[in-house]
Amino acid sequence: MGDRPVQHRGTTKKAARPTLGVFKFASCDGCQLSILNLEDDLLALGQVLDIAYFPEASSEMRAGPYDIALIEGSITTPEDAHRILSVREQAKVLITIGACATAGGIQALRNWADVEAFKQVVYPSPQYIQSLSTSTPISEHVRVDFELWGCPIDKAQLLSVLTDLLAGMQPKLPTHPVCVDCKRRGIVCVMVAKGIPCLGPVTRTGCGAICPSMGRDCYGCFGPAEGTVQGPGLPPNTSSLAKEFHHGLQLIPVEVLRRFRGINGSVKPFRDESLIWEHEKRET
């Protein structure tokens, strides 16, 4: 990861501005909008970075290579599986932005379904639709230098990563669970106080514990936390949380399954847990 940070000295006037490309695959545009939502910092960003390719924001589209490529969206069509290879070839540093690019996104719910049947639900003439049977993260297709989680990404995290890269540093973001943020902010635990099945104990920090602060359950936008029980880099204890949902909060197996099979349902720790409860569902 990130073995080739952008070399930026910022001393020579024009030539030194690193180039940025923003590429879209299957997605909702929300993470690209998060870049435009930088508002106060957007024009400043336009000064330190040379925005060479960002079709959603600019008609000027220059060819690569690019110093930094931001990728939104997942791979869901044969054309896109091919296009990402060419983007990788043109990018010095490639960063995925958001749940779709990092983990397959909500549209990865197709991975458990029959896509031919899906086409028939949505389209009168399914034969015109070119679509792969799966929605997969960028990392299953090319080497990814850094991943930004979130649905949508947090713009402060994006700025932090870009600032690190511009300074020639390896970007680093925290991986602890949302639960810790709630405790730090003094937010009343929705699971303990209201019996709401919250994914905060196993979900990665980044949003600032928005959902519990709004009186509801975390639903896993930032993917699995790391190192909560087993240690750094290791998956969170989903099985303990799932058992609490089932035995403590009386969720039936299919309800436990749906908790884990959501925005980031295809990423390993959540996928494995949902498969366990799919099995339970069949048994009961």
Add this chain to the structure above:
Amino acid sequence: MAEKKPKTRTIAVNIIARVEGEGALRVTVKDGVVQDVELRIFEPPRFFEAFLQGRHYDEVPDIVARICGICPVAYQMSAVHALEQIFGIQVTGALRDLRRLIYCGEWIESHALHVYMLQAPDFLGYDSGIAMAKDHANIVTRGLRLKKSGNAIMTLLGGRSVHPVSVKVGGFSRVPRRRELEGLKDELLWARDAAVETVRWVAGFEYPDFLPDSTFVALRSPEEYPFNEGQIVSNNGLQISAAEFEQHFFERQVSYSTALHCTLQGSSYIVGPLARLNLNHHQLLPLAKQVLEDSGLALPLRNPFHGILARSVEILYALEESLRLIERYEPPPLPAVPVVVRPGTGMACTEAPRGILYHRYRVDGDGIIREAKIVPPTSQNQGRIEQDLRLFMPRLLNLPDKKVALACERVIRCYDPCISCATHFLKLDISREGAA
């Protein structure tokens, strides 16, 4: 014997810029006459209507928000209203006001983005809002701050502006205290003045002389400018409830697009700010009414390029409405009306920033979604965009290909198309056959 062979001229633009999502345009010109206009949406399909099946009704607002990062509130609003219809729930008073308020936030954010960053560069001759800022720093800064004021409303009520988290069937997971809303007032007062300046600035642009004959479709409610309620009406006499939508509007699939085309009784029509303003200008609040009148433009606005003006007037309206709603806010006794699940089918239409957004759901006795249908605004405008291009093209044919392509993109951007929404959009490829 020399038979005159038709000449082919091909113009190609691969990705239409400054729109949300990805698509292309293919135009065929034969002997100087426009043959086919195909707006090709190649945004990959994401199958929302299919994977909503089997999910619990309370997951729907979180899932449908992901159809569009620019207008998630619209998806959430159409969804909760359709589901509430099934469960027999009426959301009234302060909760209803808060729903209007969060929708105002989304209109302000989405419209300001389009007016300043996506469409104004066309009128001032720049590639982007960021490039425009080099010469017009104060204007772009004003636009970004205006956009931010909309985001501030959404963040306060919804936790964040992209994919807000608090909207649920029956109301919200949390409602703000009075003083939290009052905290927005100063910035919204600044934004209201900036919105007045925006309308005046935009009214001074040079508009192409283009007056196609269009059908406008929008919601209309007796009391106010429409967000969540009202009859679906047109300038040609249509007046129906959302429940009757599928009897009048039909989606058809075309081979060149992953978005379905929706027609009204077989014809194309316009939804969105221009349609809403033409059909509801009598419901504007005093300041927006006055500023629109001062612009000297006669309603109805038939020139699609005036979409940017309608959008600017709506930013001003949304700010006036926000301030009005904040002024009268008293927190409701409960953040949400309790839900009792019952099986059934419900339909609802609300006014997304880009126009009417229709949802239909069938729910079983356990609250599980058995069927879902969603008709987004861009798939409704697609037919009209193609029609406008067909009518606008003849005046462009003497221009070099690159300029034709740019002019076509400008027409398309008038509609603020959201391709991510419709896929369930642009690359320009013009083939010219014969002398142009």
